[in-house]
Amino acid sequence: MKLHYRDLGQGTPFVILHGLFGISDNWQTLAKYWSQKYHVYLLDLRNHGRSPQSTDFNYDLMVEDLSEFITEHNLVNPVIMGHSMGGKVAMNFALSHPNQVSKLIVVDIAPRPYPVHHQDIINGLNAIDISTMTSRTEAETALEPYIPETDVRLFLLKNLYRKEDNSFGWRMNLAAIERNIAEVGRETIADVPFTKPTLFVKGGNSRYIQEKDVPSIQRLFPNVQLVTIENVGHWVHAEAPEKFYQLVVDFIG
Structure with missing residues (x-):
């Protein structure tokens, strides 16, 4: 790759x-x-x-x-x-x-x-509906109940980007990461x-x-x-x- x-x-x-x-x-x-x-x-x-x-x-x-x-x-x-x-x-x-x-x-x-310990982050990221989102503020609001630390939320939201049609997308492959999350602690x-x-x-x-x-x-x-x-x-x-x-x-x- x-x-x-x-x-x-x-x-x-x-x-x-x-x-x-x-x-x-x-x-x-x-x-x-x-x-x-x-x-x-x-x-x-x-x-x-x-x-x-x-x-x-x-x-x-x-x-x-x-x-x-x-x-x-x-x-x-x-x-x-x-x-x-x-x-x-x-x-x-x-x-x-x-x-x-x-x-x-x-x-x-x-x-x-390391045991799997990123579930709150994954749940929070999955709680963001980027198909209907119109601003990063909406994403941060959706993430806040799962991630109380502002600096961690901002770190995670660096993965958001605007597509040519002005909608939002993820730079990361969240589905693949979630499916293989146990591998990260190997x-x-x-x-x-x-x-x-x-x-x-x-x-x-x-x-x-x-x-x-x-x-x-x-x-x-x-x-x-x-x-x-x-x-x-x-x-x-x-x-x-x-x-x-x-x-x-x-x-x-």
Whole structure:
């Protein structure tokens, strides 16, 4: 599958993968700063953003998509970074394609399995009748009973776009995501560890990476640094952009 992407800058190739319900635009602001040092590639994963949609949705396929992208664009020794679901893609890719990665950055997700915990979001998105909707305000109003946090609602509604006939549509394939939602929490496993430099970044207020996850992280990624940015949640890069920017630059070099 040929993924939609945008790229900025010159230098070391730096591939960034968004999380579930995200799009490449989520990283645009930080990418502009990183592009002063690196050649940044912002990808839309399958069934997200402007990338093709498919009834099939799992990590094996997303890893294949990423490998195809790296090969097609002749990226040599790229740094791969992923947040949340994108972090799972990045982990799986590094473990299965170690020769196509120079350094790995995983943002606020661990290798362990996660139970399905996105049902409120899915129910809220399904409650939006985009066939009759005339404004984003209507969509946010429909979503509010399911998602009380304003910032999360606005994040999700970035997936809405206006079609040529002025009606609304979703950038994401909500039906495929819902049908395969258990895949998103799938455990990351491998017989052979990824031994190149790896950085795990945890949000201090987030529960996605816990103390119990450290042994599995160190087993799969023995050359790892685990850094906590305090007083932020799961969206580490959005809540502490300056600290996160510098942490990534110091790691990549």
